[in-house]
Amino acid sequence: MFELSEEHRMLKDLVAKFIDQELIPLERSAIAREARGEAVGLPPEEEGPLLEKCKELGLWALDVPEELGGANLPNVALMAMNEELGRTCVPFTFPPDSPNLHMLMAVANEDQKRRYLAPYAAGETKSAIAISEPGAGGDPAGMLTRAVRDGDDWVINGRKIWISRVSSADFLIVMARTGEGKRADGVTAFLVDRGTPGLIVEREIKMLGGQRTYELVFDNCRVPASQMLGKEGKGFAPMQLRLTVRRLQMGAWCTGMAVRALDMLCEHATQRVTFGQRLADRQAIQWWITDAATRIHACRLMVMDAAAKQDKGMDVRTEASMIKVFATEMAADVIDHAMQAFGAMGVTKELPLQIMAAKVRAMRVYEGPSEVHRATIARRIIDARK
Amino acid sequence: MKILVPVKRVVDYNVKVRVKSDGTGVETAGVKMSMNPFDEIGVEEAVRLKEKGVATEIIAVSLGVAACAETIRTALAMGADRGILVESDADLQPLAVAKLLKAIADKEQPGLIILGKQAIDDDMSATGQMLAALLGWSQGTFASELTVDGGNLTVKREVDGGMETIVLTLPSIVTTDLRLNEPRYASLPNIMKARKKPIETVKPEELGVDVTPRLTVVSVAEPPKRQAGVKVGSVAELVAKLKTEAKVI
Numbered sequence: 001m002f003e004l005s006e007e008h009r010m011l012k013d014l015v016a017k018f019i020d021q022e023l024i025p026l027e028r029s030a031i032a033r034e035a036r037g038e039a040v041g042l043p044p045e046e047e048g049p050l051l052e053k054c055k056e057l058g059l060w061a062l063d064v065p066e067e068l069g070g071a072n073l074p075n076v077a078l079m080a081m082n083e084e085l086g087r088t089c090v091p092f093t094f095p096p097d098s099p100n101l102h103m104l105m106a107v108a109n110e111d112q113k114r115r116y117l118a119p120y121a122a123g124e125t126k127s128a129i130a131i132s133e134p135g136a137g138g139d140p141a142g143m144l145t146r147a148v149r150d151g152d153d154w155v156i157n158g159r160k161i162w163i164s165r166v167s168s169a170d171f172l173i174v175m176a177r178t179g180e181g182k183r184a185d186g187v188t189a190f191l192v193d194r195g196t197p198g199l200i201v202e203r204e205i206k207m208l209g210g211q212r213t214y215e216l217v218f219d220n221c222r223v224p225a226s227q228m229l230g231k232e233g234k235g236f237a238p239m240q241l242r243l244t245v246r247r248l249q250m251g252a253w254c255t256g257m258a259v260r261a262l263d264m265l266c267e268h269a270t271q272r273v274t275f276g277q278r279l280a281d282r283q284a285i286q287w288w289i290t291d292a293a294t295r296i297h298a299c300r301l302m303v304m305d306a307a308a309k310q311d312k313g314m315d316v317r318t319e320a321s322m323i324k325v326f327a328t329e330m331a332a333d334v335i336d337h338a339m340q341a342f343g344a345m346g347v348t349k350e351l352p353l354q355i356m357a358a359k360v361r362a363m364r365v366y367e368g369p370s371e372v373h374r375a376t377i378a379r380r381i382i383d384a385r386k
Numbered sequence: 387m388k389i390l391v392p393v394k395r396v397v398d399y400n401v402k403v404r405v406k407s408d409g410t411g412v413e414t415a416g417v418k419m420s421m422n423p424f425d426e427i428g429v430e431e432a433v434r435l436k437e438k439g440v441a442t443e444i445i446a447v448s449l450g451v452a453a454c455a456e457t458i459r460t461a462l463a464m465g466a467d468r469g470i471l472v473e474s475d476a477d478l479q480p481l482a483v484a485k486l487l488k489a490i491a492d493k494e495q496p497g498l499i500i501l502g503k504q505a506i507d508d509d510m511s512a513t514g515q516m517l518a519a520l521l522g523w524s525q526g527t528f529a530s531e532l533t534v535d536g537g538n539l540t541v542k543r544e545v546d547g548g549m550e551t552i553v554l555t556l557p558s559i560v561t562t563d564l565r566l567n568e569p570r571y572a573s574l575p576n577i578m579k580a581r582k583k584p585i586e587t588v589k590p591e592e593l594g595v596d597v598t599p600r601l602t603v604v605s606v607a608e609p610p611k612r613q614a615g616v617k618v619g620s621v622a623e624l625v626a627k628l629k630t631e632a633k634v635i
Contacts, residue, residue, distance in 0.1 A: 010459070010577045057573045058574030071574055
């Protein structure tokens with residue numbers, strides 16, 4: 001039996017309360033913003049007080065080590081808390097965003113820890129990571145952006161696309177090719193501050209669900225050698241580590257989204273009467289409810305299992321891929337059934353369902369499309385038999 | 387001054403309660419349990435009194451099964467200093483609880499005991515009053531405001547006719563009403579700290595209290611389903627129906 005410890009259950013309850021009382025009331029305005037074609041993200045006047053509240057409650061630096069002032073929570077606790085975050089369509093994560101934190105913790109040198117990791121861990125700065133390129137998305141090892149050593153500097157040239165969080169990022173982690181290596185070998189990470197000459201935000205791209213990504217151009221973008229993050233040519237593995245962190249988180253978010261959609265579905269099914277019968281009494285709806293509850297249960301256990309393994313220091317890349325595929329497809333189906341049960345109301349721009357549907361649709365693509373993950377999982381299983 | 391805050395483990399207020407199929411009570415298996423909301427208000431008030439420097443120590447007490455330790459832990463995370471669990475699998479009724487609490491009060495000598503005005507499970511609203519009688523202390527029930535001034539306690543009470551203000555001499559019993567305060571969230575650092583705070587476990591026998599139930603629950607049933615209403619065509623028809631069918635006018 002998987003059971004959270006008493007303390008972690010209390011933390012989950014704390015986050016649940018925070019979601020119910022602080023975030024769900026902001027859904028109305030988020031839904032309205034998206035319906036007007038604006039970005040769904042929180043405006044500063046809404047985000048500011050929320051961040052204050054988070055600080056007051058200690059919902060801050062959750063996975064940051066204690067020596068950097070964090071709570072250093074294990075993954076099982078973090079995932080339980082992330083599941084709660086998934087229940088709202090308001091985009092929000094407790095600062096700092098985890099994936100780059102883990103990458104910085106893994107490879108930053110002492111100087112970079114002081115300049116980048118410490119303020120980031122304290123939630124004073126925000127970051128983004130630039131991996132994808134027009135010709136290298138699901139296959140990042142095919143990237144072409146190149147950094148060339150010039151005296152004490154590196155000069156970066158190339159183009160990145162689908163980069164999230166750029167508008168608020170104080171610095172970017174930029175992945176670029178160095179040296180002669182092919183594919184994953186020869187990819188190096190660089191820390192590039194916002195406003196560095198030659199870093200051009202080419203355009204903002206409107207994505208489904210009111211999300212925004214950006215296309216970036218690096219035109220002779222010059223950074224000192226001290227901005228190289230980790231070892232030259234060895235940036236790919238830490239970047240993958242970072243993706244694993246995000247994939248588990250996505251599994252937890254999807255569980256939360258599906259929980260919300262199922263909750264809405266059940267609420268509606270017990271009230272709505274058609275042809276003299278409640279929706280809840282119809283087999284089609286009942287099967288949706290059963291399948292949703294079963295798959296939510298499975299997904300939660302998958303996420304918790306991977307989190308517990310990660311806490312023991314085990315490699316969970318395969319589990320993370322399985323979760324990424326299962327969770328996003330599960331949540332997509334549950335949300336879709338909830339929309340169907342709501343009828344016309346389900347396809348308005350007035351319920352959180354359509355934002356959740358759009359969000360989970362994008363999740364099937366970013367951080368590796370389902371098909372790439374499926375191929376990877378199969379390859380590992382087949383290779384293990386050799 | 388020490389403050390004693392009894393906290394009861396009840397079915398969470400968000401859960402739709404269901405009667406057990408054999409009619410002996412309410413289903414609690416696999417149901418989310420939480421601290422009685424009125425007790426949460428009690429803990430909050432005690433913590434505020436401590437923050438004001440009026441209270442020196444807050445002791446959270448829960449009575450019942452071993453899992454009541456979780457309820458105590460929640461109180462500790464909100465700011466109580468230590469806990470006492472009176473562990474018993476028996477059906478603890480208000481009089482038994484009041485006697486057990488008296489035994490603890492005799493030992494701990496608190497200046498104030500803050501209880502919820504009632505628990506949301508059986509809604510008895512009896513323990514606080516019984517405890518005041520057993521201890522021979524003053525009581526201010528259904529409090530919506532309280533201030534401690536030296537040896538006196540001023541309690542604003544919610545009564546049928548409006549608000550009543552009474553002045554009590556400490557030590558006293560207070561039971562909380564909904565509007566006394568809005569309980570805080572237990573913050574993450576306080577949840578972590580709560581783990582290190584002590585919880586002492588005692589058995590009713592050690593306190594010398596016989597907890598044998600004095601009341602017998604004959605049966606528990608869900609309220610009957612409401613019958614569908616009738617639409618009337620006019621005021622005249624409504625009045626006629628009220629006179630002849632409902633016979634209320």
